[in-house]
Amino acid sequence: MLTLSEENYLKAIYHLGKFGSQSVSTNAIAEQIQTKASSVTDMIKKLAEKDLVNYKKYQGATLTESGRLTAASVVRKHRLWEVFLVENLNFKWDEVHEVAEQLEHIKSEKLINQLDAFLDFPTHDPHGDPIPDKHGNIKKTDKELLASLKPSDECLCVGVKDSSKEFLNYLDKNEIALGTHFKVMSKEDFDESMTILINNETKSISKTVSNNLFVKVI
């Protein structure tokens, strides 16, 4: 059975290295987990010992199959809890993350599978991120960044790349949520800002924003 700390390291590698398939640097993990590189080295060694990561000195780490499965399970729990908080406990999408960071470490097969059923087997969390199934598989839907669209393109908002409180609050203020319909009106060459039509209102959004919104073209 893994500790909370070990689970967090596996999750970091999972997120930073394409589900753990790509090598992730010590520094990147330290940044993600808000710790020091030296602590990361220690922990990676321990995880390698337990056959959860592949590690070669100075070459970063990837997840083993066992490590990937564990990380996916933690992510699954995180996202299912986020759904529960929003759907049943009146949390807003910018309030769920910290609590889910705690709940994702609760150990009970039955709990998570029953929660999954209770929520009617959701496929995505409140930020549009896919929920791994109990075998760690995610079926990836095709989505792209709003920034990549051209004038006259229409799409639905299906996810956020940055799910920081600040960005989510910005979206709330501008009445942008999952499912919101966008039509690209124009794109400024100078700074790549966009004018888009939302609910019959035109709004100008910066490149930073369009680069952090996932959409599905329709």
Added chain:
Amino acid sequence: MLTLSEENYLKAIYHLGKFGSQSVSTNAIAEQIQTKASSVTDMIKKLAEKDLVNYKKYQGATLTESGRLTAASVVRKHRLWEVFLVENLNFKWDEVHEVAEQLEHIKSEKLINQLDAFLDFPTHDPHGDPIPDKHGNIKKTDKELLASLKPSDECLCVGVKDSSKEFLNYLDKNEIALGTHFKVMSKEDFDESMTILINNETKSISKTVSNNLFVKVI
């Protein structure tokens, strides 16, 4: 903010010493928490430092008001989660405790208050134990041990004193649950076993059993 371990020590004192009002011995805490007396001494000192317990060498510990409130909050969370697991996630009353032991340490005011509302403000957990309100108060209902009743007394089962898996399984097997109606038919002088009427069936139960069932006389 307290650690998981500190919370568990406070809870132990709360449970062993009448909500922490009575002095609890080092050994009793060690037994409850499954640790060694020397570890308890260390932790009690730390909690006294933080003004959560009153401690005098060799005299055991009581909870301060602050400690009592914290302990009650942990117990509140534990019991609310138990209700959730039984009511919404298909857990049986003998399956909830271990998971609640983990969930009780999740830190979020909003989470627990929303959970309380979601469950419609339950007053008792699946074992009949009262749920403290957000101020740590419990309104105690009058209940007594089945063992104290006399022939011809009738009552409803309102709680279990021992909520071990073994006892709960025994009750399941004998179709005894919260709300079950009992009528005492006779009491054996020799071993204090009782014959009671349950669902029009007479059953003989040992003193051990009648001493662990809380009932409300009607």
Added chain:
DNA sequence: ATATATATTTAGCCTTGTCTAAATTTAATT
């Protein structure tokens, strides 16, 4: 190819919470 900068690892220390063994205090018996 060499020098410099950056990334990573190592070494040594710290805190939390635990343990065992020894010392001390309190409780129980003679």
Added chain:
DNA sequence: AATTAAATTTAGACAAGGCTAAATATATAT
């Protein structure tokens, strides 16, 4: 009251997980 037993505390050690500073390896720039 003196002795023995039991409970409690102290002393010293350890593992987990973290940190800082120093050493080493890799990457970048001259």
